[in-house]
Amino acid sequence: MNARQIAVIGDGKMGKTIADMAKARGWTVTAVLGEKQNAGGRGITRESLKGADVAIEFTEPESAEGNIRACVDAGCPVVVGTTGWYDTLDAITREVKKANGAVLWSANFSIGIQIFLDLARRAGALVADIEGWDAHIVETHHVAKKDAPSGTAIVLEQAAREGLGRKVPITSIRTGAVPGTHKLILDSQAEQLSITHDVRDRAVFAAGALAAADWLVGKHGVFTMRDFLSGVGDS
Known part of the structure; x- marks a missing residue:
């Protein structure tokens, strides 16, 4: 796994676990954007992401769609662990492909x-x-x-x-x-x-999300953990 620069969107239990694990693995956490810093997804910009190679998003169902769009607009690949937003997946997929962006979503990263x-x-x-x-x-x-x-x-x-x-x-x-x-x-x-x-420990989700984030850098399209594990998109 490469040493990446990562932005964490969401400062709940999962966000904190991901940030701590990323630092322990030698990654640079460029930003942690919680609800206060990112009300309505408006806090996600090129500037606030501070040069992150990739972002990982674990927030709430009502926030995920806006956060994904903001990351794509900022040109930052994003791994999405939030669930409950999948009724907009088709629309998000079209937008990501049109923008030549990169999203990997999964209901579970274990x-x-x-x-x-x-x-x-x-x-x-x-x-x-x-x-x-x-x-x-x-x-x-x-x-x-x-x-x-x-x-x-x-x-x-x-x-x-x-x-x-x-x-x-x-x-x-x-x-x-x-x-x-x-x-x-x-x-x-x-x-x-x-x-x-x-699940015995939430760390299993953080480890999977970080592995997926490392894999997503440099790719374009919408992917799932199944794609990651099967190597879809690998050159």
Whole structure:
């Protein structure tokens, strides 16, 4: 991983974790823009980013769209970890491509979740044509998480649906300080199979976001963690 200059958009728990980890890895944090410095996305400019090679955005669903657009306008590639804004993804994609910008978005930056998504597709396909089998997703997060279902649960449902061929219901639970637990349940009358991913430390998201940010520099287009892991766009 190269030593980059990075701007962090969002000064919550994830923003602070990313900034601390970036510094520990020898990166230069050019700016940390919280709500006070970036009301309505108006604080993101070429000047405020201070020459950052790339930005990482972890804020709130209502702020993400404006932050992404501001980064693209400033000519700064941006990795987006905020969820709950995906209804505007198509419009953002068109704008990014028109501006020749670079965005990598993901509902979850852990490597384990990327493996889980692949398993969900395969598991859904295996039981799709077997009578009596069905699927369900249960996701649990801390009480402060605003969006429900989680962005990860949404993409997990999409992956399972690809294989199963029908919609998979999601149950969302908000309790305590749980960083994130996602469970795919495959159920029949006689037996049940569960696949679970538990996050033990938010640092896993920061590590994945930094790896994705390093990869995104010099690229153009809209990417996901699946692209990063498969090397799409690598020369």
